[in-house]
Amino acid sequence: MITTSGLTKVYQSRGREVTALDxxxxxxxxxxxxxVLGQSGAGKSSLIRCVNLLERPTxxxxxVDGVDLTALAGRGRxxxxxxxxxxxxxxxxxxxxxxxxxxxxxxxxxLPLEILGVSGRERRTRALELLDLVGLADKANAYPGQLSGxxxxxxxxxxxxxxNPKVLLSDEATSALDPETTRSILQLLRDLNQELGLxxxxxxxxxxxxxTVCDSAALMKKGRVVESGTVSELLATPGSELAAELxxxxxxxxxxxxxxxxxxxxxxxxxxxxxSQLSRTYNIDISxxxxxMDTVGGRQIGRMRIELPGRYEENVxxxxxxxxxxxxxxxxxxAAEVVAEAELIKDGAQ
Amino acid sequence: MTWSEMEPLxxxxxxxxxxxxxxxxxxxxxxxxxxxxxxxxxxxxGLLQNRPFNRVLGVVVNIGRSMPxxxxxxxxIPVTEWVIGxxxxxxxxxxxxxxxxxxxxxAIPFFARLVETAVRxxxxxxxxxxxxxxxxxxxxxxxxxxPQSLPSLISGLTTTLIALIGYSALAGAxxxxxxxSLAITHGYQRFEGEFMLATVxxxxxxxxxxxxxxxGAVRLLARRGxxx
Numbered sequence: 001m002i003t004t005s006g007l008t009k010v011y012q013s014r015g016r017e018v019t020a021l022d023x024x025x026x027x028x029x030x031x032x033x034x035x036v037l038g039q040s041g042a043g044k045s046s047l048i049r050c051v052n053l054l055e056r057p058t059x060x061x062x063x064v065d066g067v068d069l070t071a072l073a074g075r076g077r078x079x080x081x082x083x084x085x086x087x088x089x090x091x092x093x094x095x096x097x098x099x100x101x102x103x104x105x106x107x108x109x110x111l112p113l114e115i116l117g118v119s120g121r122e123r124r125t126r127a128l129e130l131l132d133l134v135g136l137a138d139k140a141n142a143y144p145g146q147l148s149g150x151x152x153x154x155x156x157x158x159x160x161x162x163x164n165p166k167v168l169l170s171d172e173a174t175s176a177l178d179p180e181t182t183r184s185i186l187q188l189l190r191d192l193n194q195e196l197g198l199x200x201x202x203x204x205x206x207x208x209x210x211x212t213v214c215d216s217a218a219l220m221k222k223g224r225v226v227e228s229g230t231v232s233e234l235l236a237t238p239g240s241e242l243a244a245e246l247x248x249x250x251x252x253x254x255x256x257x258x259x260x261x262x263x264x265x266x267x268x269x270x271x272x273x274x275x276s277q278l279s280r281t282y283n284i285d286i287s288x289x290x291x292x293m294d295t296v297g298g299r300q301i302g303r304m305r306i307e308l309p310g311r312y313e314e315n316v317x318x319x320x321x322x323x324x325x326x327x328x329x330x331x332x333x334x335a336a337e338v339v340a341e342a343e344l345i346k347d348g349a350q
Numbered sequence: 351m352t353w354s355e356m357e358p359l360x361x362x363x364x365x366x367x368x369x370x371x372x373x374x375x376x377x378x379x380x381x382x383x384x385x386x387x388x389x390x391x392x393x394x395x396g397l398l399q400n401r402p403f404n405r406v407l408g409v410v411v412n413i414g415r416s417m418p419x420x421x422x423x424x425x426x427i428p429v430t431e432w433v434i435g436x437x438x439x440x441x442x443x444x445x446x447x448x449x450x451x452x453x454x455x456x457a458i459p460f461f462a463r464l465v466e467t468a469v470r471x472x473x474x475x476x477x478x479x480x481x482x483x484x485x486x487x488x489x490x491x492x493x494x495x496x497p498q499s500l501p502s503l504i505s506g507l508t509t510t511l512i513a514l515i516g517y518s519a520l521a522g523a524x525x526x527x528x529x530x531s532l533a534i535t536h537g538y539q540r541f542e543g544e545f546m547l548a549t550v551x552x553x554x555x556x557x558x559x560x561x562x563x564x565x566g567a568v569r570l571l572a573r574r575g576x577x578x
Binding site: 052054081084085086087088090092094096098100101102103111112114115116143145159162163169 | 485497
């Protein structure tokens with residue numbers, strides 16, 4: 001639904017060049033919620049603005065719903081008519097809502113319809129329909145200044161949906177909201193995604209957002225996408241940073257002659273009581289060092305770090321048993337783990 | 351001078367002042383609003399970025415702003431004659447109608463700067479939102495920039511109106527009518543102190559009324575936007 005290839009964006013700032021995007025290839029499938037995660041300055045914001053060409057990419061191609069937007073862009077800073085029409089088919093919600101304080105809630109939702117040239121009566125009907133959809137039917141005549149943050153974002157979402165878009169871009173839509181409101185907004189996005197078949201591309205710096213609503217995710221660092229895939233694919237990728245951050249497990253072996261395993265649960269196997277089966281079958285004591293489990297898309301998914309007595313060579317059979325159950329098992333090498341954790345700490349410090 | 355002698359003169363003078371001021375306000379808004387918006391749009395990072403044009407416009411506006419109005423008034427006499435000749439067929443620089451020309455030309459740069467400041471304060475995120483909806487520049491100007499800056503625009507308009515009332519009194523010096531001219535001819539040249547005082551009182555009343563109405567409008571507009 002959304003494809004970017006070889007996207008670069010270079011800003012000129014006082015004679016210096018700043019590369020915000022450095023060859024980004026992204027592919028968002030129709031009907032999925034795709035999250036781009038990264039720290040501030042990683043290029044997320046430039047990326048989402050390049051998707052509807054609010055920012056013109058320096059090089060590269062952006063395709064949304066089969067239309068090459070970069071080809072519509074024309075020259076200069078002004079957006080041509082065709083690009084503007086294409087934009088009206090892409091909804092966008094913003095971190096700071098960007099509602100017009102001079103207009104009522106209903107008039108805010110009507111704005112994109114005015115731009116599309118929809119007649120007054122139709123605009124009214126459609127706006128009230130949308131406000132009903134986001135649960136704000138009773139606030140139609142209020143001004144944005146009278147609403148709470150969560151309500152403002154609901155208006156923002158209603159407005160973004162006014163042009164019947166197939167794609168919704170969400171630019172840190174929940175970053176200015178408290179955790180509870182964040183959950184309700186994410187739930188709304190999820191519902192819209194399922195009910196309307198809306199494709200959602202969201203950028204965020206909050207891991208929880210990805211965990212709660214995303215089917216797929218990408219991690220951006222220094223203008224590049226360093227990892228990308230469905231949540232379950234990422235989880236299956238050994239050494240995936242996103243998976244490690246989504247399902248963080250830590251803990252080191254309690255002594256020598258121990259085997260530490262990371263067990264990744266996904267799909268059917270996640271529903272089986274494998275750990276107790278393992279313990280009973282081989283009569284071994286298993287300690288759980290850490291676990292991170294969650295329900296993603298209605299399925300249990302996650303990681304667990306367990307410790308078995310004895311060296312790895314002595315545990316080949318139990319490991320084989322776990323793999324037979326359809327679980328992914330990675331042996332944690334203590335030395336490597338120490339290095340990895342040191343790096344994480346370093347990243348955090350930066 | 352008795353009140354019955356003063357009254358018809360004051361009434362006429364007040365009428366002429368209001369006539370000059372209101373019409374020049376109309377012309378000032380028509381001229382200054384687009385100019386102020388253009389100053390923002392053509393500036394660096396603006397939707398119609400054009401640095402050379404912006405710089406030239408800025409210089410022209412600054413020249414207009416720094417000119418003492420009395421000098422402008424005299425310099426503009428030929429222009430005023432030409433414009434009035436074009437509009438009415440009788441070239442003249444005397445009278446309240448003729449005064450609309452220098453008053454407007456003096457106030458346009460002033461108002462344009464106030465418009466510029468007001469429009470510049472509109473959050474860029476709102477412009478971005480309108481762009482994301484597929485809005486073009488006219489949409490952004492008419493539906494976002496101007497409505498969002500309306501309270502500041504009204505407040506700028508109030509300031510401009512009051513400045514114009516002041517300018518209009520000066521206009522009396524070169525043949526305009528109105529309260530300023532009365533104050534000069536009767537009060538100053540004929541030493542009629544009471545009459546001078548009366549014109550000043552009327553001017554104070556007009557200015558106060560304008561300020562109160564302007565402030566009231568701004569408060570009304572601001573309340574609906576910010577109410578908690």
